[in-house]
Amino acid sequence: MTTLFYILAYLAIAGFFCLVFLKVKSYLQASPLHVRWEIYPVPHEGEKASYGGSFMEEKEWWTKPRHVDYFGDVKALLAEVLFLQSTFEHNLKLWFRSYPFHFGMYMLMGGTIIVLLSAIAQTFGASPDDGGMIFVGNIINAVVLVSSLCIIGGGIALIHHRRTNEGLKRYTTPEMYFNIGIFVVFGFFGLFAWIVAPSYFVTARGFLYNLITFNFAPQPDTWFALHLLVGYFLLIWIPLTQMAHFFMKYFTYHDIRWGDEPTTYSEKNKRIIPNALKYAVTWASNHITGGAGSKTWLEVATSNPAAPKTPREWNP
Amino acid sequence: MKDNLQLADVSIVEGQMVSIDLARIPDLSIDVAKKPWKPVTDEHRENTCCILDEVCVLNIPRPKNRVEEEELVNKFLDGMRKLFTTENNWVFLPLLETSMEYCVQCNSCSNACHLYEMSGEHEMYRPNFRSEIFRRIYKQYVKKESLAKWRYGDMGLNWKTVTRLGELAYRCNLCRRCAQTCPIGVDNGLLAREIRKIFSQEMNIHPRELHEKGTMNQMKVGSTTGMTPDVAKENVEFIDEDYSEISGVGIHTPFDVHGSDILLLHNAGEVMAWPENIAAFSLIFQEAGLSWTLSSKAMAYDGVNYGVFYDDTQTARIALQHMLAAKELGVGKIVIGECGHAHKALTVIADRLIPFEFQVPRESCYVTLRDIVMSGRLKLDPARNDFPVTLHDPCNIVRLMGIVEPQREIVRKIAPKFREMPCKGVDNYCCGGGSGFAIMTRNNIEEWRGNITGRKKMWQIAEAFKDCLGQETRKYICAPCSNCKGQIREILEHNDLYAKNNFSYGGLVELIVNAMSNASPGFIKWEGEE
Numbered sequence A: 001m002t003t004l005f006y007i008l009a010y011l012a013i014a015g016f017f018c019l020v021f022l023k024v025k026s027y028l029q030a031s032p033l034h035v036r037w038e039i040y041p042v043p044h045e046g047e048k049a050s051y052g053g054s055f056m057e058e059k060e061w062w063t064k065p066r067h068v069d070y071f072g073d074v075k076a077l078l079a080e081v082l083f084l085q086s087t088f089e090h091n092l093k094l095w096f097r098s099y100p101f102h103f104g105m106y107m108l109m110g111g112t113i114i115v116l117l118s119a120i121a122q123t124f125g126a127s128p129d130d131g132g133m134i135f136v137g138n139i140i141n142a143v144v145l146v147s148s149l150c151i152i153g154g155g156i157a158l159i160h161h162r163r164t165n166e167g168l169k170r171y172t173t174p175e176m177y178f179n180i181g182i183f184v185v186f187g188f189f190g191l192f193a194w195i196v197a198p199s200y201f202v203t204a205r206g207f208l209y210n211l212i213t214f215n216f217a218p219q220p221d222t223w224f225a226l227h228l229l230v231g232y233f234l235l236i237w238i239p240l241t242q243m244a245h246f247f248m249k250y251f252t253y254h255d256i257r258w259g260d261e262p263t264t265y266s267e268k269n270k271r272i273i274p275n276a277l278k279y280a281v282t283w284a285s286n287h288i289t290g291g292a293g294s295k296t297w298l299e300v301a302t303s304n305p306a307a308p309k310t311p312r313e314w315n316p
Numbered sequence B: 001m002k003d004n005l006q007l008a009d010v011s012i013v014e015g016q017m018v019s020i021d022l023a024r025i026p027d028l029s030i031d032v033a034k035k036p037w038k039p040v041t042d043e044h045r046e047n048t049c050c051i052l053d054e055v056c057v058l059n060i061p062r063p064k065n066r067v068e069e070e071e072l073v074n075k076f077l078d079g080m081r082k083l084f085t086t087e088n089n090w091v092f093l094p095l096l097e098t099s100m101e102y103c104v105q106c107n108s109c110s111n112a113c114h115l116y117e118m119s120g121e122h123e124m125y126r127p128n129f130r131s132e133i134f135r136r137i138y139k140q141y142v143k144k145e146s147l148a149k150w151r152y153g154d155m156g157l158n159w160k161t162v163t164r165l166g167e168l169a170y171r172c173n174l175c176r177r178c179a180q181t182c183p184i185g186v187d188n189g190l191l192a193r194e195i196r197k198i199f200s201q202e203m204n205i206h207p208r209e210l211h212e213k214g215t216m217n218q219m220k221v222g223s224t225t226g227m228t229p230d231v232a233k234e235n236v237e238f239i240d241e242d243y244s245e246i247s248g249v250g251i252h253t254p255f256d257v258h259g260s261d262i263l264l265l266h267n268a269g270e271v272m273a274w275p276e277n278i279a280a281f282s283l284i285f286q287e288a289g290l291s292w293t294l295s296s297k298a299m300a301y302d303g304v305n306y307g308v309f310y311d312d313t314q315t316a317r318i319a320l321q322h323m324l325a326a327k328e329l330g331v332g333k334i335v336i337g338e339c340g341h342a343h344k345a346l347t348v349i350a351d352r353l354i355p356f357e358f359q360v361p362r363e364s365c366y367v368t369l370r371d372i373v374m375s376g377r378l379k380l381d382p383a384r385n386d387f388p389v390t391l392h393d394p395c396n397i398v399r400l401m402g403i404v405e406p407q408r409e410i411v412r413k414i415a416p417k418f419r420e421m422p423c424k425g426v427d428n429y430c431c432g433g434g435s436g437f438a439i440m441t442r443n444n445i446e447e448w449r450g451n452i453t454g455r456k457k458m459w460q461i462a463e464a465f466k467d468c469l470g471q472e473t474r475k476y477i478c479a480p481c482s483n484c485k486g487q488i489r490e491i492l493e494h495n496d497l498y499a500k501n502n503f504s505y506g507g508l509v510e511l512i513v514n515a516m517s518n519a520s521p522g523f524i525k526w527e528g529e530e
């Protein structure tokens, strides 16, 4: 049973990364190149970004070197991820509920990384009882308490909001309630584990230490074990649902909303376009294939469905 | 008719699904009437699927029997399957898939949409309403995901669902203001357009103004206006003559000058409806000493590309012809005239559709004009523009291309009483005619544009001029986009706002010519002036 508990942990972690990989791969493989579909403001436009301007405001922009302010992108993405800026600006009521929920998760994720680093330090001989470790432990214990409360409070508030707001209610599916609910359960188990354990940090570090040293020692704390089991489930479940937005947002922002690179500056795109035009189109409408087989995009684009038809030669 | 509209109602409700109550539509501080919906005739109802609301854009023939009903549904599903293949939709697939998968149903996009607001927050106008129906059909009937009903919600699929969804795709201006606010990066405007594509590319169903009279006409005779190359040239010659007289400066618009620096690509609608715009461009380019030309090649004297509103194949065909005409003339660049969708189609969309060796660099006329005005090549007297001016931001050029400041630099320099609208620049609202509606007037579409789609723009205009509304002060609405002008003209005309509020409207070039010292004064006209 104990070994199974650890095996599940390895499977959940591996499963999470595999599913994320598959999601990203499927996004990247959907098309060799998609159209530009940017929306301004685009934050990598430097000074122009402050009012939503673009390189296309410049006279003969194609004769100038391309400037991309990557720092602007990073700043905007961080503001969005860490502060939920769009929701703050456009849906404040929701933000008051959603932000604690997300902030709780960020803290828990950050805390997990620190605990993992502590466990790794321990494998390299750091004493579990030295002053630094105790200091980190105190911080983690505080973080876990706050983050559990944020997840529980934010999650319940979100469910309540979705139940009572007429607009939201119509769009909220059973799965969405389930998704938020399972996080609330996760938060509660974490909170109980925090309450019953002398130090949540020590329990968590012990578990991670065992995990990285393949020491399948029994897990003494039931609440912590339940907390972890729900965590394993979430690792697999998140990438399978719309919650995968937490990593796919990189693409929807960076590649789509801000994806303004003109072909002028991309040798790669110059090569891709002629190849993509070889794809076979099977759209059936009269002005495309008329339902008869397929044509390449090139054939479609170079044909004129409205051109007067050449009269057939009379052939008695 | 349902008030408490649920998503699944599209498949259930018999007859007209919703009715937009005029009493719930917000009033404005200027007199923009709420026009009663014309009753849908029994004949129209019997013959077409006019079962969504009072408006009917697609006029889908009503299936006569079970077989036809099923055929309609199956064709739609065939189209949906194709939409999700790389071969048929490589240009949009990653964008489509992310918008299908990651919406968290937060409704943050609702308040961004002027249709939602101006319909009195009607449920049907939430940007996510049609998207969610589309998603549920996809998951349940195309992907056939296990537990789809539980995970995403149940959605019945029958001829009513399909035809209503088709109409719903045309209850959107494709302005993408909703997409700008989405925290996830989901794009409901894109999904509306993708649905339009299924109808057009697979089912032969399109609004006739966009297809038969639009792209097909452009490919048949050379222009959506119906002008053949000879007629277009002749008309421009007449314009040159007329406006030489009006402006007091001899105007000559060059055609087909090989090796010019610039091919100017007008929306041919200007030739027919706003000849002063064509003349003003010619006058400015001529006086600035540019090397430029128009093309008389079929399709290349008309910069419009209605394909961007509903069909990728038509988009590609027209964009290619524009590029080839420029290549043939050997010009250095294409300058796109005052037409928003032509800007986006040729500059942004075509950029990854047309092989690079066939591309000619494209520049917005706002940029070219800014260069002319700021370089001092024209003698300008801003005192001639001594009336309040406000500036409309066409979505396609501003939010979707980031061209915000050039036009403002010009207006600030030549119009001393310039004032911004609220929600300016990339936060602007669509004029209400966006995505093809500006040229549609049948089946309550006209009423709809006045009652709902164009209302927010009129609110913006009223706010910009709130200190001088009324007849005393002449005011100019600068709307440098052909379709936007069409929409604004209609609202001003139908509500008698030229007289009541002393409005005039037009483009950027007219405002520049109005300030040119060497041209006769009074290029811009107000009500009652010849």
Ligand code: SF4
Binding pocket: B102, B103, B104, B105, B106, B107, B108, B109, B110, B128, B181, B182, B183, B184, B185, B186, B187, B188
């Ligand atoms: S499209 Fe975006 S803003 Fe609208 S409901 Fe979905 S996630 Fe929210």
Ligand code: SF4
Binding pocket: B112, B113, B114, B115, B116, B126, B127, B171, B172, B173, B174, B175, B176, B177, B178, B179, B188, B189, B192
């Ligand atoms: S694209 Fe514009 S009109 Fe369409 S749903 Fe979004 S905000 Fe509304």
